[in-house]
Amino acid sequence: MDWKQNYEYGIPVPELIKRYKELYTGAVYDVLDHMGYPNQALANGLKPVRQDMTLAGPAFTIKGIPDIKGDEDLRTRRIHLFNDMRSIGCPLIDTRDCSMDTQAAHYGEMNAVLGKASGVVGAVVDGGCRDTGFLVRDNFPVFCQYQTPVEAYMRWSYYDWQMPIALRGALTSVVPVHPGDFLFGDLDGVVVIPRKLVVEVLEKTEALVQVENQARAEFASGADPVEIYKKYGKL
Numbered sequence: 001m002d003w004k005q006n007y008e009y010g011i012p013v014p015e016l017i018k019r020y021k022e023l024y025t026g027a028v029y030d031v032l033d034h035m036g037y038p039n040q041a042l043a044n045g046l047k048p049v050r051q052d053m054t055l056a057g058p059a060f061t062i063k064g065i066p067d068i069k070g071d072e073d074l075r076t077r078r079i080h081l082f083n084d085m086r087s088i089g090c091p092l093i094d095t096r097d098c099s100m101d102t103q104a105a106h107y108g109e110m111n112a113v114l115g116k117a118s119g120v121v122g123a124v125v126d127g128g129c130r131d132t133g134f135l136v137r138d139n140f141p142v143f144c145q146y147q148t149p150v151e152a153y154m155r156w157s158y159y160d161w162q163m164p165i166a167l168r169g170a171l172t173s174v175v176p177v178h179p180g181d182f183l184f185g186d187l188d189g190v191v192v193i194p195r196k197l198v199v200e201v202l203e204k205t206e207a208l209v210q211v212e213n214q215a216r217a218e219f220a221s222g223a224d225p226v227e228i229y230k231k232y233g234k235l
């Protein structure tokens with residue numbers, strides 16, 4: 001499959017990633033909210049495996065399903081997803097819908113190593129992660145719901161990839177994610193930026209952050225807060 005057109009934004013992906021990583025999720029959330037997209041934040045439980053980790057980039061979507069018999073066809077097929085990542089040719093976020101499983105680890109260090117060699121710059125896993133020590137030592141940003149040593153085999157399996165997926169939401173039960181939608185995460189959580197809005201949201205958030213920086217500096221200076229609020233409308 002040729003998915004490349006899902007990853008064209010008018011600005012090269014590495015530049016988008018660099019500029020998003022200068023921002024913070026609260027500001028991106030506010031911009032999306034004001035644009036009429038209030039339901040783009042992922043569930044509160046989704047957190048980085050180390051507090052200072054951030055990630056930004058376009059989603060490569062993966063769907064997994066319960067698999068209590070260890071289906072051999074699914075098991076054999078999954079390895080091909082990494083070549084599909086490579087065929088896209090830009091930095092990606094491995095983004096996993098785990099069908100609400102709350103038992104197994106759906107991500108780990110082997111996935112990260114192979115992912116990195118295939119263009120992956122971080123993972124958002126709506127489920128569990130293991131080998132966390134490796135990931136932390138490698139400084140590889142993974143956002144997940146929990147950590148566990150429990151293996152996925154005979155519990156959960158990869159089903160398909162590069163299809164629309166649904167991750168648990170902060171304000172809605174799920175937030176849809178499509179291949180090429182952007183994920184941006186920091187200590188507060190993760191927001192999903194729909195593909196067609198990636199550049200507009202970036203530019204609007206950069207402008208918002210400028211205003212917040214000015215207002216913050218003036219608040220910190222001890223000047224009259226009422227006057228500062230009148231000037232910027234920010235607190």
Ligand SMILES: O=C([O-])CC(=O)C(=O)O
Pocket residue numbers: 105106107108109110111112130131151152153
């Ligand atoms: O069971 C799995 O594939 C998850 C894991 O431990 C790894 O990626 O290293």
Ligand SMILES: [Mg+2]
Pocket residue numbers: 108109110130131
């Ligand atoms: Mg492992």
